[in-house]
Amino acid sequence: xxxxxxxxxxxxxxxxxxxxxxxxxxxxxxxxxxxxxxxxxxxxxxxxxxxxxxxxxxxxxxxxxxxxxxxxxxxxxxxxxxxxxxxxxxxxxxxxxxxxxxxxxxxxxxxxxxxxxxxxxxxxxxxxxxxxxxxxxxxxxxxxxxxxxxxxxxxxxxxxxxxxxxxxxxxxxxxxxxxxxxxxxxxxxxxxxxxxxxxxxxxxxxxxxxxxxxxxxxxxxxxxxxxxxxxxxxxxxxxxxxxxxxxxxxxxxxxxxxxxxxxxxxxxxxxxxxxxxxxxxxxxxxxxxxxxxxxxxxxxxxxxxxxxxxxxxxxxxxxxxxxxxxxxxxxxxxxxxxxxxxxxxxxxxxxxxxxxxxxxxxxxxxxxxxxxxxxxxxxxxxxxxxxxxxxxxxxxxxxxxxxxxxxxxxxxxxxxxxxxxxxxxxxxxxxxxxxxxxxxxxxxxxxxxxxxxxxxxxxxxxxxxxxxxxxxxxxxxxxxxxxxxxxxxxxxxxxxxxxxxxxxxxxx
Numbered sequence: 001x002x003x004x005x006x007x008x009x010x011x012x013x014x015x016x017x018x019x020x021x022x023x024x025x026x027x028x029x030x031x032x033x034x035x036x037x038x039x040x041x042x043x044x045x046x047x048x049x050x051x052x053x054x055x056x057x058x059x060x061x062x063x064x065x066x067x068x069x070x071x072x073x074x075x076x077x078x079x080x081x082x083x084x085x086x087x088x089x090x091x092x093x094x095x096x097x098x099x100x101x102x103x104x105x106x107x108x109x110x111x112x113x114x115x116x117x118x119x120x121x122x123x124x125x126x127x128x129x130x131x132x133x134x135x136x137x138x139x140x141x142x143x144x145x146x147x148x149x150x151x152x153x154x155x156x157x158x159x160x161x162x163x164x165x166x167x168x169x170x171x172x173x174x175x176x177x178x179x180x181x182x183x184x185x186x187x188x189x190x191x192x193x194x195x196x197x198x199x200x201x202x203x204x205x206x207x208x209x210x211x212x213x214x215x216x217x218x219x220x221x222x223x224x225x226x227x228x229x230x231x232x233x234x235x236x237x238x239x240x241x242x243x244x245x246x247x248x249x250x251x252x253x254x255x256x257x258x259x260x261x262x263x264x265x266x267x268x269x270x271x272x273x274x275x276x277x278x279x280x281x282x283x284x285x286x287x288x289x290x291x292x293x294x295x296x297x298x299x300x301x302x303x304x305x306x307x308x309x310x311x312x313x314x315x316x317x318x319x320x321x322x323x324x325x326x327x328x329x330x331x332x333x334x335x336x337x338x339x340x341x342x343x344x345x346x347x348x349x350x351x352x353x354x355x356x357x358x359x360x361x362x363x364x365x366x367x368x369x370x371x372x373x374x375x376x377x378x379x380x381x382x383x384x385x386x387x388x389x390x391x392x393x394x395x396x397x398x399x400x401x402x403x404x405x406x407x408x409x410x411x412x413x414x415x416x417x418x419x420x421x422x423x424x425x426x427x428x429x430x431x432x433x434x435x436x437x438x439x440x441x442x443x444x445x446x447x448x449x450x451x452x453x454x455x456x457x458x459x460x461x462x463x464x465x466x467x468x469x470x471x472x473x474x475x476x477x478x479x480x481x482x483x484x485x486x487x488x489x490x491x492x493x494x495x496x497x498x499x500x501x502x503x504x505x506x507x508x
Contacts, residue, residue, distance in 0.1 A: 026090055026152060037146045044143040051170040052163065055106035056325070057238045058173040062133075064231065065104050069116055069131040071227055076196040077116040077131070078187070078210060079228075080203035084110050090152075094284065098202045099419045100228040102326055105135065105172050109163060112137045113183055113206055114174075118194055135174040136183045140164035184209040197224040222426075229426040232418050234440035239418065240474060240483075242327040243442060246282065247472055247484050249321035250329040253277035254487060257291075257317060258501045261337060267291040267305040267315075274319050282321040286328025287421045290318035293337065297466025298450040300410060311338045314345055316466055320421065330421050330444050331484055332470035339498045341491050344461045348449055349491055352467045355379040355447040356489070359413055363445065363473055363480035367437045373412045376447040381405040389458055407457070410450055414443045417472055437475050442483070446470030 025032075055061070068077065081101040084092040095110045105114055116131035138154065140162040141147065148156040156162075169177035178186070187209050190196075197220050198210050235243070253274045260273045270291040278285045288303035296302045297316035309315065315337050320329035334349060336342070341349060358379050359372035368374075381397045384390040390397045390404060397404040416423040416432065423442075424432060437443075448468035451458045471484045488497045 025150070029152070032150060037150070040149045041144055041146055047142060052167050053171070054173060055171050057106060060236060060238050061104060061106045062173055065114075065116065065131075065133050067231065068104065068227070072116075072197060072224070073130050074118045074194070076118060076187075076190050076194040077224065078196065078198045078206065079104060079114040079116075080199060080206045081107065081110060081112040081114075082202040096284070097326065098199075099326070099423075100199055100225075101202070103228065103232060103419060105174070106325075107135070107137075107168070107172055108326075109137065109168075111180060112168075113180065113203070115183075115186070117190065132176060133174045134176045134178060134186075135168055135172060136178050136180045136186075137165060137168045138162045139179045140167070195220070197221055199224055199228070225426045226428055229424040230428070230431050232424050233416065233427060233431065234438060235418060235442050235474075236440075239327060240442070242323050242325045243329070243418070243472065244483055246286070246321050246323040246327050246329040247331065248486075249277060249281040249323070250319065250331050251484070251487050252281070253319060253321055254317065254331070254333060255501060258335065258498050259504075261309070261315070261335065261498070262502050264309050266309060267293055267296070267307045270309070270315070270317065271305045274317075278321045282323045283326060284322045286320040286322035286330065290316065290332075292316040292318075292466065295453040295464035295466065297334065297468070298452050298464070299466075300450075309337050312342065313337050314341075314465065314467065316468055318468065318470065326419050328417070328419070328421050329472060329484070330417055330446075330470060331472065331487060332446055332448075332468045333487065333489070333494070334467045334469065335494065335498065339502065340495055345465060345467075346491055348451070348462065348465050349467050349469075351380065351383040352447050352449050352469050353489060353491075356413075356445055356469050356471070359445045359447060360473070360480060360482065363437065363443070363475060364478060365437055365439050365475060369414065369433060369435055369437055369443075370412070371437075372414055372445055376413045376445075377405060377409060380409050380447060380449060384408060387459070387462075389462075407455075408449055408451060410448065411446075413445055413447045417442045417444055439475050439477050441475040443473055443475070444470055445473050 079101050080098065082098040084095045087093045097108045101114055102108065113136040115134045115136065117134055118131055143156070147154065152158045163171065165177050165179055191210060196210060198207060200207060200221055256273050256277050257270050260269065264270060271289045274289050275285060289305065290302050291305045292299065292302040293307055293309050293315040294313040296307050297314060314334050316332065316334045318332040320331055322328040336345065355376040359376040362371040362375045378398065381390065381394050384405060385394050385397065389408065392404065396402060446468055450466045451462045451464065453464040455463060469489055471482050474481045474483055488494050
């Protein structure tokens, strides 16, 4: 996704709007007389003072920070969380914490910044890793400050309470926690004396605060982003557990969709059904749901979802629940809207399924990341030649200088999966696309065939058919474990899955 500008009345590094004042009232807000303000800040029950529980996986987050510290000893490291983004006028999108920031802290609140401050001397200070781990957050002034009522962007009565400074220190297990308003001053003291790396693209105000002290090197910042992507190439046990939760929720979301398919009229209806499951059991959808019926399935990222559902067509559902911990599933199933595959639909589907099966055999430690793709493309190309769609030899179609098969396959079969649906995107090519598979990696395997409705190289009987089958796979010693193997893929199993759901009594 791209990062939109911060909201017009959004926070500076100090956590307030430009000029250091609370966000101005909206044009439709009533005036607030002094007597009302005085009345509003009186007679509220005092906070309990009870600290929140530690975030799940606090030790994992700390070990990741320690590894980051070890990679860049003696350097000041700045990782912002990001800010809320404007959707329209004064409405905002639901906030989603920056992936790297969350990976290092477990914190989901907007406007925060993680700073790893190098410890002078031999590095045997508080953090025992060469850095002090400092989290800058928005304070929670409680109801003794009128902004809880007057600030529509951050006020507690508008958006709910922030966790607060001491509470955040305890919850996230950092060495220190400070108010976000202190960030610029703190950075200014260190920037001129320590080499600095900044994760860019999340907070213009933090970038400006860093630039006030020195001119940051683009290459240095790129190395930080690369490291944080490459660290996520290998998932720990907690991450795999969270991915499995997201996948299991996604399966239930697919069940919901199938149940509705019996009567559903539009792709948008399918999208809404899946979204309900995602918001009920998780944080959100991990990406825009693709509910592509008929020839819409031949558009790879069809997210308009404004078409009708027609009996006899296929529907390609590419969707994933994002867990409350932000790990997302990425599953695709191509379903016959009527519950039964037609003859040509079955032919195309089973060729794609065989391509996936061969790709799975190449998912094992030591294999090239691209080996599953090579295996799948050979199976698909052999089928295309066999059906007379490609009028050449298999080897000619696969020739790297020609790649004729790609007219119908369009994309590679794998990408990394984790906190982002296309995880580890800033990793170096030699460690990712052209690297080796290693136990602990999680990736998708998703071959597809797409026969455009107006493609004259394709027999009429196949035109308008688009099929993709996608599963999420963990690389383990000696092979792989398909984390989504409980979601049917064989044609007979898909038909039985749909029939079984349709035969269940309707929920009351």
